Amino acid sequence: xxxxxxxxxxxxxxAHFRNLDSPIFIGRTWTEYIKMFNIDPENIAGEKILDCAxxxxxxxxxxxxxxxxxxxxDKIYNETPEALSAKCKEHLELLVxxxxxxDHFVWGFFSDIEDLKKQRNIACRxxxxxxxxxxxxxxxxADLKSLPFKDNSFSIVLCSHLLFIYDHxxxxxxxxxxxxxxxxxxxxxxxxxxxxxxxxxxxEFVKKIINDxxxxxxxxxxxxxxxxKGGNEMLRIVx
Numbered sequence: 001x002x003x004x005x006x007x008x009x010x011x012x013x014x015a016h017f018r019n020l021d022s023p024i025f026i027g028r029t030w031t032e033y034i035k036m037f038n039i040d041p042e043n044i045a046g047e048k049i050l051d052c053a054x055x056x057x058x059x060x061x062x063x064x065x066x067x068x069x070x071x072x073x074d075k076i077y078n079e080t081p082e083a084l085s086a087k088c089k090e091h092l093e094l095l096v097x098x099x100x101x102x103d104h105f106v107w108g109f110f111s112d113i114e115d116l117k118k119q120r121n122i123a124c125r126x127x128x129x130x131x132x133x134x135x136x137x138x139x140x141x142a143d144l145k146s147l148p149f150k151d152n153s154f155s156i157v158l159c160s161h162l163l164f165i166y167d168h169x170x171x172x173x174x175x176x177x178x179x180x181x182x183x184x185x186x187x188x189x190x191x192x193x194x195x196x197x198x199x200x201x202x203x204e205f206v207k208k209i210i211n212d213x214x215x216x217x218x219x220x221x222x223x224x225x226x227x228x229k230g231g232n233e234m235l236r237i238v239x
Contacts, residue, residue, distance in 0.1 A: 025055055025076065025087045026095055027123030028160065030062035032109065035225035036193040037158055037234060041066060050154040052144055052182055053162040056088045058123040060138060061130035070138070071154075077141035081132040088124040092117065104199045106226045144178045152187035159192045164203035164235075175205050176212060183216065183239060193223065193234040200230025213237065 226232040
């Protein structure tokens with residue numbers, strides 16, 4: 001996984017998700033992905049999809065069952081299913097505890113913390129079941145800065161909860177180079193979600209990326225999903 005930690009590290013309070021001393025690894029649901037990226041499965045039939053830094057998301061597993069040609073990439077995919085399952089459970093418990101002490105989240109998609117915990121547990125189980133069967137085939141251990149695919153291999157590339165949200169740890173050059181690398185393997189479009197950090201503050205890198213990517217079309221698109229306050233936008237880049 002590509003540095004999916006919540007915030008700067010502090011080992012003194014492990015009960016708070018913002019102080020986790022390792023990358024956070026939790027299951028995001030197929031439905032979340034559909035909403036985060038404005039995806040209508042009926043409109044993308046036949047497209048090849050790549051999910052980058054995908055963590056324990058069930059999106060790849062669910063899309064594969066629906067007949068889609070999809071792969072997922074994450075640095076942590078060299079670990080065993082058992083190790084990832086334990087990590088997912090541990091990190092979800094820390095996340096749930098942390099959410100009890102903060103107020104900058106929108107309870108809409110999830111009705112409450114228990115609903116979030118239930119849905120994320122289900123997503124993680126679906127991911128682990130699929131990962132156990134297709135590790136190394138559908139799930140590829142790789143760095144976002146150097147993807148093991150040829151140019152234009154996928155028509156749709158997605159990147160969830162890595163870029164912009166962690167600009168305090170991943171510098172601008174990382175963002176720009178990672179986006180260029182994802183665009184290299186895409187023949188059509190790249191979608192990135194979210195654009196905000198904590199408390200609904202949009203990353204300053206968003207504007208810089210838009211200004212620096214002069215040879216593609218870049219737009220900010222509203223989406224029907226918001227968990228972090230202000231997190232109802234994605235960046236869509238079309239070649």
